Amino acid sequence: MKNPIQYLPFFPLKLVAFPGEELNLHIFEPRYKELMQDSEQNGTSFGICVYLNSLSGYGTEVKLEKVIKRYEDGRLDIQTRGLKPFRILSFDNPMPGKLYAGGNVEFLTDEPKITTVQHYEFVFYLKEMLYLLNYPAEFDSQSVNSYSFSHKLGLKLEEELELLKMESEADRINFLINHFKRMIPVIKAIEQAKEKIKQNGHFKHLDPLNF
Incomplete structure (x- = not known):
């Protein structure tokens, strides 16, 4: 059976977001202010893509849980939670009609059993x-x-x-x-x-x- 594929907005960062992890972020770039506005209004998730010296090809779907603080200039302090890891299949920079990037991702399978x-x-x-x-x-x-x-x-x-x-x-x-x-x-x-x-x-x- 094929792994599920989904189109996600992308937020490349020099970090790994693990499934289940609570991650607090400070948002200041215009493209990511727009991404958080869209996520908050539509209840949609987005992908934190791991960036090393270049885009790694992997990331984690995350959900915006809470806007902790809104600044007068539009900056945000937010709380997110990691959901599922994925492999990047395509990269559109930017997404059509948006400031931020996006692309198709294939979610990784997971075998949870251990001895x-x-x-x-x-x-x-x-x-x-x-x-x-x-x-x-x-x-x-x-x-x-x-x-x-x-x-x-x-x-x-x-x-x-x-x-x-x-x-x-x-x-x-x-x-x-x-x-x-x-x-x-x-x-x-x-x-x-x-x-x-x-x-x-x-x-x-x-x-x-x-x-």
Whole structure:
């Protein structure tokens, strides 16, 4: 069965919006003021397209949830929420009759199933990583998924994009577990180095060595 295709307005940004994520944006360009006006009036979604050195070809459909603040000059502070990742099939810049771009997108499929062992390993490393990063996070271990804290885990933009493109929760979980296994020893080593630096200059009580 083919993946669904839809025509979406585009908002290219140097960031990855993950499904389910709440994303706050400050809107100041005329074309995106127009996009938000259209989205608010018509209740339509739009696509945040990941821009690296050029358009990556992937993005996430997002919904405008709330306009938090309207400025006198037309700027906006808005709250959005990520819906579904997509692959860009065509790019019209601008859309007919609009200031902003748009195009056809193909929504990615998603296989949500993972094993119990994978889930427990993921939660174990996730808690340790967040602790080492001093990020206070209370979460339900049963409902947490690969997207839940992805912006808090020290991933590069390119790695976040790689995660977004994966069409299986098991693949995303394995990707993050491997990331944890690489990064946790590095963070611990840095913390140990910081402690050693703090101790320099203080009087030390050293045990005698027997040799």
